Amino acid sequence: MTIFPTLNEEQMKTIEETPSECVLITDLGASYIKRFDALPCDAVVLDHHTVKDQAEKAVYANPHLYGIDGMTSGCGATMAFLFAVTLDGSNWDLAPLALAGMAGDRQHINGLSGLNAFVLSGAEQRGLAEERPGSLIPPGKLSESLYLSTDPYIRGVSGSETGTAALLADAGISGDRSQADLTEEEKDRLSSLIALKLISQGVTREKLEELARTRYWLPGWRTDAESLSGVLNAAGRSGEAGLGVAAGMGDAESLKAPRRSTGHPPGSSWRQSWPSTGRAWSRWRTSSGSILPSSASPGWSAGPP
Structure with a gap:
Protein backbone atom coordinates (compact mmCIF):
# COMPACT_ATOMS: atom_id res chain seq x y z
CA MET A 1 0.00 0.00 0.00
CA PRO A 133 -29.70 15.43 17.00
CA GLY A 134 -26.96 17.99 16.74
CA SER A 135 -25.29 19.61 19.72
CA LEU A 136 -22.44 21.98 20.49
CA ILE A 137 -21.29 19.42 23.06
CA PRO A 138 -18.84 16.95 21.52
CA PRO A 139 -19.46 13.22 22.10
CA GLY A 140 -17.49 11.12 24.51
CA LYS A 141 -15.94 11.76 27.91
CA LEU A 142 -16.29 15.53 28.39
CA SER A 143 -12.84 16.19 29.85
CA GLU A 144 -11.34 14.63 26.72
CA SER A 145 -13.79 15.63 24.00
CA LEU A 146 -13.82 19.32 24.97
CA TYR A 147 -10.02 19.34 25.28
CA LEU A 148 -9.75 17.85 21.77
CA SER A 149 -12.50 19.91 20.18
CA THR A 150 -11.45 21.64 16.96
CA ASP A 151 -14.84 21.92 15.26
CA PRO A 152 -15.72 24.08 17.02
CA TYR A 153 -12.42 25.36 18.34
CA ILE A 154 -13.33 26.86 21.72
CA ARG A 155 -10.81 29.50 22.67
CA GLY A 156 -9.40 28.90 26.14
CA VAL A 157 -10.87 25.39 26.26
CA SER A 158 -9.65 23.44 23.23
CA GLY A 159 -6.15 22.18 23.97
CA SER A 160 -6.26 23.47 27.55
CA GLU A 161 -6.82 21.09 30.44
CA THR A 162 -7.24 24.04 32.81
CA GLY A 163 -9.76 25.74 30.51
CA THR A 164 -11.69 22.53 30.01
CA ALA A 165 -11.89 21.95 33.76
CA ALA A 166 -13.03 25.54 34.35
CA LEU A 167 -15.80 25.31 31.75
CA LEU A 168 -17.11 22.09 33.26
CA ALA A 169 -16.90 23.54 36.75
CA ASP A 170 -18.96 26.55 35.62
CA ALA A 171 -21.55 24.15 34.24
CA GLY A 172 -21.49 22.07 37.42
CA ILE A 173 -20.69 18.91 35.49
CA SER A 174 -17.98 16.33 36.17
CA GLY A 175 -15.39 15.78 33.46
CA ASP A 176 -15.95 12.04 33.75
CA ARG A 177 -19.46 12.43 32.38
CA SER A 178 -20.24 12.06 28.69
CA GLN A 179 -22.63 13.92 26.44
CA ALA A 180 -24.84 10.85 26.21
CA ASP A 181 -25.63 10.66 29.94
CA LEU A 182 -26.29 14.36 30.59
CA THR A 183 -29.77 15.44 31.56
CA GLU A 184 -31.55 17.89 29.28
CA GLU A 185 -30.97 20.63 31.84
CA GLU A 186 -27.24 19.86 31.94
CA LYS A 187 -27.03 19.80 28.15
CA ASP A 188 -28.74 23.19 27.95
CA ARG A 189 -26.41 24.64 30.58
CA LEU A 190 -23.20 23.41 28.99
CA SER A 191 -24.36 24.23 25.45
CA SER A 192 -25.18 27.77 26.53
CA LEU A 193 -21.73 28.26 28.06
CA ILE A 194 -20.07 26.93 24.91
CA ALA A 195 -22.25 29.16 22.73
CA LEU A 196 -21.34 32.23 24.78
CA LYS A 197 -17.64 31.47 24.39
CA LEU A 198 -18.01 30.96 20.63
CA ILE A 199 -20.00 34.18 20.19
CA SER A 200 -17.35 36.08 22.16
CA GLN A 201 -14.73 34.89 19.69
CA GLY A 202 -16.76 36.07 16.70
CA VAL A 203 -18.70 32.98 15.65
CA THR A 204 -21.92 33.96 13.84
CA ARG A 205 -25.38 32.61 14.51
CA GLU A 206 -25.35 30.84 11.16
CA LYS A 207 -22.10 29.10 12.06
CA LEU A 208 -23.50 28.10 15.44
CA GLU A 209 -26.46 26.45 13.72
CA GLU A 210 -24.07 24.63 11.40
CA LEU A 211 -21.98 23.44 14.34
CA ALA A 212 -25.11 22.01 15.99
CA ARG A 213 -25.72 19.82 12.95
CA THR A 214 -26.91 16.20 12.96
CA ARG A 215 -24.29 13.73 14.19
CA TYR A 216 -23.75 10.13 13.14
CA TRP A 217 -23.02 7.96 16.15
CA LEU A 218 -21.02 4.75 15.60
CA PRO A 219 -21.93 2.35 18.46
CA GLY A 220 -19.15 -0.15 17.76
CA TRP A 221 -16.54 2.59 17.89
CA ARG A 222 -18.11 4.52 20.79
CA THR A 223 -17.72 7.82 19.00
CA ASP A 224 -19.30 9.70 16.11
CA ALA A 225 -18.20 9.88 12.48
CA GLU A 226 -16.66 13.34 12.81
CA SER A 227 -14.58 12.42 15.84
CA LEU A 228 -13.36 9.21 14.20
CA SER A 229 -12.46 11.20 11.11
CA GLY A 230 -10.50 13.65 13.22
CA VAL A 231 -8.42 10.90 14.83
CA LEU A 232 -7.62 9.26 11.49
CA ASN A 233 -6.78 12.63 9.92
CA ALA A 234 -4.45 13.42 12.81
CA ALA A 235 -2.28 10.48 11.79
CA GLY A 236 -1.95 11.85 8.27
CA ARG A 237 -1.24 15.39 9.41
CA SER A 238 1.51 14.15 11.72
CA GLY A 239 3.20 12.33 8.84
CA GLU A 240 2.14 8.91 10.11
CA ALA A 241 -0.57 8.00 7.61
CA GLY A 242 0.17 4.31 8.05
CA LEU A 243 -0.98 4.56 11.66
CA GLY A 244 -4.30 5.90 10.45
CA VAL A 245 -4.66 2.96 8.09
CA ALA A 246 -3.86 0.50 10.89
CA ALA A 247 -6.28 2.25 13.26
CA GLY A 248 -9.03 2.01 10.67
CA MET A 249 -8.30 -1.70 10.42
CA GLY A 250 -9.06 -2.09 14.12
CA ASP A 251 -5.55 -1.96 15.60
CA ALA A 252 -6.04 -0.24 18.97
CA GLU A 253 -2.32 0.30 19.52
CA SER A 254 -2.11 2.44 16.38
CA LEU A 255 -4.39 5.00 18.02
CA LYS A 256 -1.78 5.99 20.58
CA ALA A 257 0.33 8.16 18.27
CA PRO A 258 -2.58 9.93 16.49
CA ARG A 259 -4.18 10.80 19.82
CA ARG A 260 -0.85 12.09 21.15
CA SER A 261 -0.41 14.19 18.00
CA THR A 262 -3.64 16.03 18.85
CA GLY A 263 -2.43 16.67 22.38
CA HIS A 264 -4.70 14.05 23.89
CA PRO A 265 -4.73 14.27 27.68
CA PRO A 266 -2.98 11.49 29.59
CA GLY A 267 -4.99 8.47 30.67
CA SER A 268 -7.28 8.34 27.66
CA SER A 269 -9.46 5.25 27.52
CA TRP A 270 -10.26 5.69 23.78
CA ARG A 271 -7.97 2.91 22.63
CA GLN A 272 -9.46 0.48 25.15
CA SER A 273 -12.84 0.63 23.41
CA TRP A 274 -11.55 0.46 19.83
CA PRO A 275 -13.14 -2.48 17.99
CA SER A 276 -11.17 -5.26 16.38
CA THR A 277 -12.53 -6.53 13.10
CA GLY A 278 -10.38 -9.65 12.91
CA ARG A 279 -9.66 -9.24 9.21
CA ALA A 280 -6.97 -10.46 6.85
CA TRP A 281 -6.41 -6.92 5.72
CA SER A 282 -3.83 -7.62 3.02
CA ARG A 283 -6.45 -9.55 1.09
CA TRP A 284 -9.90 -9.07 -0.38
CA ARG A 285 -12.86 -11.27 0.52
CA THR A 286 -15.14 -12.33 -2.30
CA SER A 287 -18.79 -13.36 -2.19
CA SER A 288 -17.78 -16.97 -2.91
CA GLY A 289 -15.85 -17.01 0.35
CA SER A 290 -12.48 -17.37 -1.32
Whole structure:
Protein backbone atom coordinates (compact mmCIF):
# COMPACT_ATOMS: atom_id res chain seq x y z
CA MET A 1 0.00 0.00 0.00
CA THR A 2 1.25 3.47 -0.91
CA ILE A 3 -0.34 6.69 0.33
CA PHE A 4 -0.17 9.79 -1.88
CA PRO A 5 -1.44 13.17 -0.59
CA THR A 6 -2.26 13.98 -4.22
CA LEU A 7 -1.63 12.50 -7.64
CA ASN A 8 0.82 14.36 -9.86
CA GLU A 9 3.14 13.50 -12.73
CA GLU A 10 5.92 12.21 -10.49
CA GLN A 11 3.60 9.94 -8.54
CA MET A 12 1.88 8.74 -11.71
CA LYS A 13 5.29 7.67 -13.03
CA THR A 14 5.88 5.76 -9.80
CA ILE A 15 2.66 3.83 -10.41
CA GLU A 16 3.57 3.17 -14.04
CA GLU A 17 7.04 1.89 -13.15
CA THR A 18 5.94 -0.42 -10.33
CA PRO A 19 5.49 -4.08 -11.39
CA SER A 20 2.02 -5.25 -10.40
CA GLU A 21 -0.79 -7.48 -11.57
CA CYS A 22 -3.37 -4.92 -10.50
CA VAL A 23 -3.33 -1.30 -9.34
CA LEU A 24 -6.24 -0.07 -7.18
CA ILE A 25 -6.40 3.64 -6.42
CA THR A 26 -9.00 5.40 -4.29
CA ASP A 27 -9.95 9.08 -3.93
CA LEU A 28 -7.58 9.96 -6.78
CA GLY A 29 -7.21 9.19 -10.45
CA ALA A 30 -10.00 11.01 -12.31
CA SER A 31 -7.48 13.28 -14.05
CA TYR A 32 -5.31 10.37 -15.20
CA ILE A 33 -7.83 7.85 -16.55
CA LYS A 34 -6.09 7.59 -19.95
CA ARG A 35 -2.82 6.81 -18.18
CA PHE A 36 -4.50 4.08 -16.15
CA ASP A 37 -6.02 2.71 -19.35
CA ALA A 38 -2.50 2.45 -20.77
CA LEU A 39 -1.08 0.43 -17.86
CA PRO A 40 0.01 -3.11 -18.81
CA CYS A 41 -1.75 -4.46 -15.71
CA ASP A 42 -5.36 -4.31 -14.51
CA ALA A 43 -6.37 -0.98 -12.96
CA VAL A 44 -9.27 -0.08 -10.66
CA VAL A 45 -9.95 3.61 -10.06
CA LEU A 46 -12.44 4.61 -7.35
CA ASP A 47 -12.74 8.39 -7.35
CA HIS A 48 -15.36 11.10 -6.83
CA HIS A 49 -13.71 14.14 -8.39
CA THR A 50 -14.81 15.77 -11.65
CA VAL A 51 -14.70 13.41 -14.62
CA LYS A 52 -12.32 14.31 -17.43
CA ASP A 53 -12.34 11.12 -19.50
CA GLN A 54 -14.24 7.86 -19.78
CA ALA A 55 -12.34 4.64 -19.13
CA GLU A 56 -11.81 2.22 -21.98
CA LYS A 57 -9.82 -0.48 -20.19
CA ALA A 58 -9.54 0.47 -16.53
CA VAL A 59 -12.34 -0.36 -14.11
CA TYR A 60 -13.56 3.13 -13.21
CA ALA A 61 -16.25 4.01 -10.66
CA ASN A 62 -17.18 7.65 -10.08
CA PRO A 63 -20.52 9.12 -8.91
CA HIS A 64 -20.39 11.73 -11.67
CA LEU A 65 -20.68 8.95 -14.27
CA TYR A 66 -24.18 8.26 -12.89
CA GLY A 67 -25.30 11.87 -12.62
CA ILE A 68 -24.52 12.02 -8.88
CA ASP A 69 -22.52 14.96 -7.56
CA GLY A 70 -19.32 13.43 -6.21
CA MET A 71 -18.47 16.62 -4.36
CA THR A 72 -21.57 16.45 -2.14
CA SER A 73 -23.16 13.00 -2.42
CA GLY A 74 -20.40 10.40 -2.70
CA CYS A 75 -16.81 10.79 -1.49
CA GLY A 76 -13.74 8.62 -2.01
CA ALA A 77 -14.48 6.62 1.14
CA THR A 78 -18.01 6.00 -0.14
CA MET A 79 -16.67 4.60 -3.41
CA ALA A 80 -14.12 2.41 -1.64
CA PHE A 81 -16.84 1.09 0.67
CA LEU A 82 -19.21 0.30 -2.21
CA PHE A 83 -16.37 -1.58 -3.89
CA ALA A 84 -15.88 -3.62 -0.70
CA VAL A 85 -19.55 -4.56 -0.33
CA THR A 86 -19.72 -5.44 -4.02
CA LEU A 87 -16.97 -7.98 -3.35
CA ASP A 88 -18.82 -9.36 -0.34
CA GLY A 89 -21.95 -8.17 1.43
CA SER A 90 -20.44 -9.02 4.82
CA ASN A 91 -18.17 -6.01 4.34
CA TRP A 92 -21.05 -3.83 5.52
CA ASP A 93 -19.28 -3.78 8.88
CA LEU A 94 -16.89 -1.25 7.28
CA ALA A 95 -19.69 1.32 6.95
CA PRO A 96 -18.53 3.35 9.99
CA LEU A 97 -15.24 4.05 8.20
CA ALA A 98 -17.14 5.22 5.13
CA LEU A 99 -19.17 7.58 7.31
CA ALA A 100 -15.94 8.91 8.83
CA GLY A 101 -14.69 9.57 5.30
CA MET A 102 -17.87 11.48 4.45
CA ALA A 103 -17.34 13.63 7.53
CA GLY A 104 -13.70 14.17 6.60
CA ASP A 105 -14.80 15.45 3.19
CA ARG A 106 -17.45 17.65 4.85
CA GLN A 107 -20.20 16.00 2.82
CA HIS A 108 -22.35 15.62 5.93
CA ILE A 109 -22.76 19.32 6.74
CA ASN A 110 -26.23 19.72 5.24
CA GLY A 111 -27.27 16.10 5.72
CA LEU A 112 -26.20 13.04 3.75
CA SER A 113 -27.54 12.57 0.24
CA GLY A 114 -27.10 10.34 -2.80
CA LEU A 115 -24.73 7.41 -2.33
CA ASN A 116 -23.85 8.66 1.15
CA ALA A 117 -27.50 8.40 2.22
CA PHE A 118 -27.63 4.84 0.87
CA VAL A 119 -24.64 3.88 3.01
CA LEU A 120 -26.13 5.54 6.11
CA SER A 121 -29.46 3.77 5.61
CA GLY A 122 -27.77 0.39 5.34
CA ALA A 123 -25.58 1.10 8.36
CA GLU A 124 -28.60 2.10 10.46
CA GLN A 125 -30.48 -1.05 9.47
CA ARG A 126 -27.51 -3.13 10.65
CA GLY A 127 -27.06 -1.26 13.92
CA LEU A 128 -23.75 0.22 12.80
CA ALA A 129 -24.76 3.88 12.93
CA GLU A 130 -27.35 6.10 14.58
CA GLU A 131 -28.49 9.53 13.45
CA ARG A 132 -28.56 11.84 16.47
CA PRO A 133 -29.70 15.43 17.00
CA GLY A 134 -26.96 17.99 16.74
CA SER A 135 -25.29 19.61 19.72
CA LEU A 136 -22.44 21.98 20.49
CA ILE A 137 -21.29 19.42 23.06
CA PRO A 138 -18.84 16.95 21.52
CA PRO A 139 -19.46 13.22 22.10
CA GLY A 140 -17.49 11.12 24.51
CA LYS A 141 -15.94 11.76 27.91
CA LEU A 142 -16.29 15.53 28.39
CA SER A 143 -12.84 16.19 29.85
CA GLU A 144 -11.34 14.63 26.72
CA SER A 145 -13.79 15.63 24.00
CA LEU A 146 -13.82 19.32 24.97
CA TYR A 147 -10.02 19.34 25.28
CA LEU A 148 -9.75 17.85 21.77
CA SER A 149 -12.50 19.91 20.18
CA THR A 150 -11.45 21.64 16.96
CA ASP A 151 -14.84 21.92 15.26
CA PRO A 152 -15.72 24.08 17.02
CA TYR A 153 -12.42 25.36 18.34
CA ILE A 154 -13.33 26.86 21.72
CA ARG A 155 -10.81 29.50 22.67
CA GLY A 156 -9.40 28.90 26.14
CA VAL A 157 -10.87 25.39 26.26
CA SER A 158 -9.65 23.44 23.23
CA GLY A 159 -6.15 22.18 23.97
CA SER A 160 -6.26 23.47 27.55
CA GLU A 161 -6.82 21.09 30.44
CA THR A 162 -7.24 24.04 32.81
CA GLY A 163 -9.76 25.74 30.51
CA THR A 164 -11.69 22.53 30.01
CA ALA A 165 -11.89 21.95 33.76
CA ALA A 166 -13.03 25.54 34.35
CA LEU A 167 -15.80 25.31 31.75
CA LEU A 168 -17.11 22.09 33.26
CA ALA A 169 -16.90 23.54 36.75
CA ASP A 170 -18.96 26.55 35.62
CA ALA A 171 -21.55 24.15 34.24
CA GLY A 172 -21.49 22.07 37.42
CA ILE A 173 -20.69 18.91 35.49
CA SER A 174 -17.98 16.33 36.17
CA GLY A 175 -15.39 15.78 33.46
CA ASP A 176 -15.95 12.04 33.75
CA ARG A 177 -19.46 12.43 32.38
CA SER A 178 -20.24 12.06 28.69
CA GLN A 179 -22.63 13.92 26.44
CA ALA A 180 -24.84 10.85 26.21
CA ASP A 181 -25.63 10.66 29.94
CA LEU A 182 -26.29 14.36 30.59
CA THR A 183 -29.77 15.44 31.56
CA GLU A 184 -31.55 17.89 29.28
CA GLU A 185 -30.97 20.63 31.84
CA GLU A 186 -27.24 19.86 31.94
CA LYS A 187 -27.03 19.80 28.15
CA ASP A 188 -28.74 23.19 27.95
CA ARG A 189 -26.41 24.64 30.58
CA LEU A 190 -23.20 23.41 28.99
CA SER A 191 -24.36 24.23 25.45
CA SER A 192 -25.18 27.77 26.53
CA LEU A 193 -21.73 28.26 28.06
CA ILE A 194 -20.07 26.93 24.91
CA ALA A 195 -22.25 29.16 22.73
CA LEU A 196 -21.34 32.23 24.78
CA LYS A 197 -17.64 31.47 24.39
CA LEU A 198 -18.01 30.96 20.63
CA ILE A 199 -20.00 34.18 20.19
CA SER A 200 -17.35 36.08 22.16
CA GLN A 201 -14.73 34.89 19.69
CA GLY A 202 -16.76 36.07 16.70
CA VAL A 203 -18.70 32.98 15.65
CA THR A 204 -21.92 33.96 13.84
CA ARG A 205 -25.38 32.61 14.51
CA GLU A 206 -25.35 30.84 11.16
CA LYS A 207 -22.10 29.10 12.06
CA LEU A 208 -23.50 28.10 15.44
CA GLU A 209 -26.46 26.45 13.72
CA GLU A 210 -24.07 24.63 11.40
CA LEU A 211 -21.98 23.44 14.34
CA ALA A 212 -25.11 22.01 15.99
CA ARG A 213 -25.72 19.82 12.95
CA THR A 214 -26.91 16.20 12.96
CA ARG A 215 -24.29 13.73 14.19
CA TYR A 216 -23.75 10.13 13.14
CA TRP A 217 -23.02 7.96 16.15
CA LEU A 218 -21.02 4.75 15.60
CA PRO A 219 -21.93 2.35 18.46
CA GLY A 220 -19.15 -0.15 17.76
CA TRP A 221 -16.54 2.59 17.89
CA ARG A 222 -18.11 4.52 20.79
CA THR A 223 -17.72 7.82 19.00
CA ASP A 224 -19.30 9.70 16.11
CA ALA A 225 -18.20 9.88 12.48
CA GLU A 226 -16.66 13.34 12.81
CA SER A 227 -14.58 12.42 15.84
CA LEU A 228 -13.36 9.21 14.20
CA SER A 229 -12.46 11.20 11.11
CA GLY A 230 -10.50 13.65 13.22
CA VAL A 231 -8.42 10.90 14.83
CA LEU A 232 -7.62 9.26 11.49
CA ASN A 233 -6.78 12.63 9.92
CA ALA A 234 -4.45 13.42 12.81
CA ALA A 235 -2.28 10.48 11.79
CA GLY A 236 -1.95 11.85 8.27
CA ARG A 237 -1.24 15.39 9.41
CA SER A 238 1.51 14.15 11.72
CA GLY A 239 3.20 12.33 8.84
CA GLU A 240 2.14 8.91 10.11
CA ALA A 241 -0.57 8.00 7.61
CA GLY A 242 0.17 4.31 8.05
CA LEU A 243 -0.98 4.56 11.66
CA GLY A 244 -4.30 5.90 10.45
CA VAL A 245 -4.66 2.96 8.09
CA ALA A 246 -3.86 0.50 10.89
CA ALA A 247 -6.28 2.25 13.26
CA GLY A 248 -9.03 2.01 10.67
CA MET A 249 -8.30 -1.70 10.42
CA GLY A 250 -9.06 -2.09 14.12
CA ASP A 251 -5.55 -1.96 15.60
CA ALA A 252 -6.04 -0.24 18.97
CA GLU A 253 -2.32 0.30 19.52
CA SER A 254 -2.11 2.44 16.38
CA LEU A 255 -4.39 5.00 18.02
CA LYS A 256 -1.78 5.99 20.58
CA ALA A 257 0.33 8.16 18.27
CA PRO A 258 -2.58 9.93 16.49
CA ARG A 259 -4.18 10.80 19.82
CA ARG A 260 -0.85 12.09 21.15
CA SER A 261 -0.41 14.19 18.00
CA THR A 262 -3.64 16.03 18.85
CA GLY A 263 -2.43 16.67 22.38
CA HIS A 264 -4.70 14.05 23.89
CA PRO A 265 -4.73 14.27 27.68
CA PRO A 266 -2.98 11.49 29.59
CA GLY A 267 -4.99 8.47 30.67
CA SER A 268 -7.28 8.34 27.66
CA SER A 269 -9.46 5.25 27.52
CA TRP A 270 -10.26 5.69 23.78
CA ARG A 271 -7.97 2.91 22.63
CA GLN A 272 -9.46 0.48 25.15
CA SER A 273 -12.84 0.63 23.41
CA TRP A 274 -11.55 0.46 19.83
CA PRO A 275 -13.14 -2.48 17.99
CA SER A 276 -11.17 -5.26 16.38
CA THR A 277 -12.53 -6.53 13.10
CA GLY A 278 -10.38 -9.65 12.91
CA ARG A 279 -9.66 -9.24 9.21
CA ALA A 280 -6.97 -10.46 6.85
CA TRP A 281 -6.41 -6.92 5.72
CA SER A 282 -3.83 -7.62 3.02
CA ARG A 283 -6.45 -9.55 1.09
CA TRP A 284 -9.90 -9.07 -0.38
CA ARG A 285 -12.86 -11.27 0.52
CA THR A 286 -15.14 -12.33 -2.30
CA SER A 287 -18.79 -13.36 -2.19
CA SER A 288 -17.78 -16.97 -2.91
CA GLY A 289 -15.85 -17.01 0.35
CA SER A 290 -12.48 -17.37 -1.32
CA ILE A 291 -9.54 -15.14 -0.49
CA LEU A 292 -7.75 -13.45 -3.36
CA PRO A 293 -4.48 -11.53 -3.17
CA SER A 294 -5.12 -7.81 -3.59
CA SER A 295 -3.20 -7.90 -6.89
CA ALA A 296 -5.93 -10.09 -8.35
CA SER A 297 -8.95 -8.38 -6.85
CA PRO A 298 -12.16 -8.25 -8.87
CA GLY A 299 -14.00 -4.96 -9.05
CA TRP A 300 -17.07 -3.20 -10.37
CA SER A 301 -17.04 -0.74 -13.20
CA ALA A 302 -18.91 2.40 -14.09
CA GLY A 303 -17.39 2.32 -17.55
CA PRO A 304 -16.51 -0.19 -20.25
CA PRO A 305 -14.67 -3.27 -18.92
